[in-house]
Amino acid sequence: MIRSTRLIRQFFANGLQIEMEYxxxxxxxxxxxxxAFVSGFVVLYAVFHNVSELGGWAFxxxxxxxxxxxxxxxxxxxxxxxxxxxxxxxxxxxxxxxxLLKPISSQFFVSFRFINIWAFPSIVLGSGLVIYGxxxxxxxxxxxxxxxxxxxxxxxxIVYAVWCILNTTAFWWTQVENINxxxxxxxxxxxxxxxxYPRWLQVVLTAVVPVAFMTTFPAQAAFSxxxxxxxxxxxxxxxxxxxVSHAFxxxxxxxxxxxxx
Amino acid sequence: xxxxxxxxxxxxxxAFYSTxxxxxxxxxxxxxxxxxxxxxxxxxxxxxxxxxxLSGDYTSTHFVCYFLLIYAVRNCxxxxxxxxxxEEIRQGDLSFKLLRPVNPYWNYLAYQLADNVIRxxxxxxxxIGGFYVTSAYTExxxxxxxxxxxxxxxxxxxxxxxxxxxxxxxxxxxRTRALEMMYYSMLILLGGAIVPLELFPDGLRQIVMFTPxxxxxxxxxxxxxxRLGGAExxxxxxxxxxxxxxxxxxxxxxxxxxxxxxxxxGA
Numbered sequence: 001m002i003r004s005t006r007l008i009r010q011f012f013a014n015g016l017q018i019e020m021e022y023x024x025x026x027x028x029x030x031x032x033x034x035x036a037f038v039s040g041f042v043v044l045y046a047v048f049h050n051v052s053e054l055g056g057w058a059f060x061x062x063x064x065x066x067x068x069x070x071x072x073x074x075x076x077x078x079x080x081x082x083x084x085x086x087x088x089x090x091x092x093x094x095x096x097x098x099x100l101l102k103p104i105s106s107q108f109f110v111s112f113r114f115i116n117i118w119a120f121p122s123i124v125l126g127s128g129l130v131i132y133g134x135x136x137x138x139x140x141x142x143x144x145x146x147x148x149x150x151x152x153x154x155x156x157x158i159v160y161a162v163w164c165i166l167n168t169t170a171f172w173w174t175q176v177e178n179i180n181x182x183x184x185x186x187x188x189x190x191x192x193x194x195x196x197y198p199r200w201l202q203v204v205l206t207a208v209v210p211v212a213f214m215t216t217f218p219a220q221a222a223f224s225x226x227x228x229x230x231x232x233x234x235x236x237x238x239x240x241x242x243x244v245s246h247a248f249x250x251x252x253x254x255x256x257x258x259x260x261x
Numbered sequence: 262x263x264x265x266x267x268x269x270x271x272x273x274x275x276a277f278y279s280t281x282x283x284x285x286x287x288x289x290x291x292x293x294x295x296x297x298x299x300x301x302x303x304x305x306x307x308x309x310x311x312x313x314x315l316s317g318d319y320t321s322t323h324f325v326c327y328f329l330l331i332y333a334v335r336n337c338x339x340x341x342x343x344x345x346x347x348e349e350i351r352q353g354d355l356s357f358k359l360l361r362p363v364n365p366y367w368n369y370l371a372y373q374l375a376d377n378v379i380r381x382x383x384x385x386x387x388x389i390g391g392f393y394v395t396s397a398y399t400e401x402x403x404x405x406x407x408x409x410x411x412x413x414x415x416x417x418x419x420x421x422x423x424x425x426x427x428x429x430x431x432x433x434x435x436r437t438r439a440l441e442m443m444y445y446s447m448l449i450l451l452g453g454a455i456v457p458l459e460l461f462p463d464g465l466r467q468i469v470m471f472t473p474x475x476x477x478x479x480x481x482x483x484x485x486x487x488r489l490g491g492a493e494x495x496x497x498x499x500x501x502x503x504x505x506x507x508x509x510x511x512x513x514x515x516x517x518x519x520x521x522x523x524x525x526x527g528a
Contacts, residue, residue, distance in 0.1 A: 024434065025439070028434075028439050028440065029439060031443075032439050032440075032442070032443045035443055035446075035447060036443070036446055039446065039447050039450040039451055040450060042450065042451070042461075042465060042469070043450050043451075043455050043456050045462070045465070046456040046460060046461045046462060046465065047456055049460070049461070049462045050309075050314070050315055050316070050460050051309055051312070051314040051315065052314065053314075054309070055308075077439075178291050178295070179291055181291060181295040182290075182291055182294045182295055184295075185294060185295050185296070185297055185298045185301075186298075186301075188298045188301070188449065188455075189298075189301045191455070192305060196305050196308060196309070197301075197304055197305055197308060198304050198307075198308050201301070201304050
């Protein structure tokens with residue numbers, strides 16, 4: 001455990017060094033976040049221009065949800081994209097073999113080696129939106145924040161697990177850089193609360209592709225008393241998802257025949 | 262004769278990329294699922310419409326038809342060739358392509374069309390099945406269909422040239438993928454794939470109609486459903502032509518400047 005935290009620190013420092021070479025990226029990334037924010041806001045505004053509530057959610061509540069959406073987008077761009085989407089390349093070029101030789105968990109290495117710090121504007125904008133929304137609804141309090149974070153953690157775990165599982169398919173299919181578009185497609189549904197969808201689709205978005213756990217529940221926790229059961233279930237799903245991603249990783253490795261040797 | 266041999270070369274490229282794409286089985290799953298976002302939006306709008314909150318007399322079939330068509334149009338727009346261009350430029354593979362007797366530009370066009378060859382047959386059953394089950398085809402305006410097809414072609418051209426333009430940026434910038442992600446989310450958000458353009462508040466819609474995005478997605482669909490009057494049609498087609506020219510010519514200029522100074526890193 002101590003060793004992993006030390007490694008994470010090392011990875012972080014090294015990642016920072018690498019990123020400093022791409023300082024120009026900050027501008028693109030900031031512009032990216034800003035445009036994602038503006039166009040997402042335009043869409044949300046356009047929806048609420050036509051309706052007063054969306055699946056029982058008011059505009060400010062929708063803002064909080066959009067904030068969560070942006071935080072997760074930033075989290076993906078910062079931690080998941082720079083790491084997991086490299087897996088295809090590792091396998092194709094044979095670098096995977098070297099990673100397997102390293103005396104640490106290969107899943108850990110593949111997942112946390114790099115960091116793209118330039119993605120932080122999304123996270124800042126998203127957090128700002130969440131706080132603004134809570135303030136506008138007059139529910140901004142340390143307890144509310146704590147509740148929000150309590151539900152955001154499993155959301156991040158689930159997002160990680162889904163990304164990890166999708167990219168692990170590279171062991172069979174090799175070229176899967178584009179598989180993340182599948183995530184993107186379903187994640188788009190998370191712009192709106194699951195309650196806005198028809199009943200059967202709510203079930204799909206909760207139980208099959210767990211989008212509800214990624215955005216709806218954390219947002220809900222920020223502005224209302226979310227049930228204990230939802231929190232507990234979120235954590236169970238989060239831990240279970242991590243477990244599945246690890247099991248799937250090990251299974252993939254056991255089938256892996258190496259590309260170069 | 263020369264034209265003819267050029268055409269044969271192009272067909273060879275098209276056949277090559279179609280076969281290459283069909284090699285990756287995973288891509289088929291991605292093609293099928295990756296473009297399905299408009300279908301999810303279909304359900305949200307039908308639900309919203311049923312809740313009776315929408316002003317204006319929309320029927321559920323209106324939204325079904327709209328989003329099925331958005332789905333179809335979305336699937337006519339290839340998803341990932343700037344990524345390939347970016348890789349080629351950075352790893353130096355472009356040098357080999359430049360040596361061939363075909364301008365790499367035709368490669369990219371073949372790439373886009375091969376994507377269409379693979380993806381349109383996957384999309385059509387969903388479209389036709391959806392129309393058949395829901396009878397949403399009644400919302401189509403048969404007299405406008407030829408025009409809609411024309412605007413779709415214009416839209417595909419804008420998309421192609423935008424991708425080409427983004428690809429050429431790789432001559433100067435590392436990691437242009439952020440740019441592409443930005444393009445795709447703006448396309449979905451402002452193109453009408455989440456909120457139909459006619460439901461945008463007036464002021465906002467006027468601003469959005471100055472961006473290229475509606476002309477790739479929402480505009481061809483609105484034409485097919487006969488939602489636009491004569492003046493709007495003329496304006497829309499004019500905007501499409503302007504964007505094709507503007508983006509196309511910028512891309513061409515950047516491509517020329519880029520290949521001129523290209524030193525073929527890695528080759």
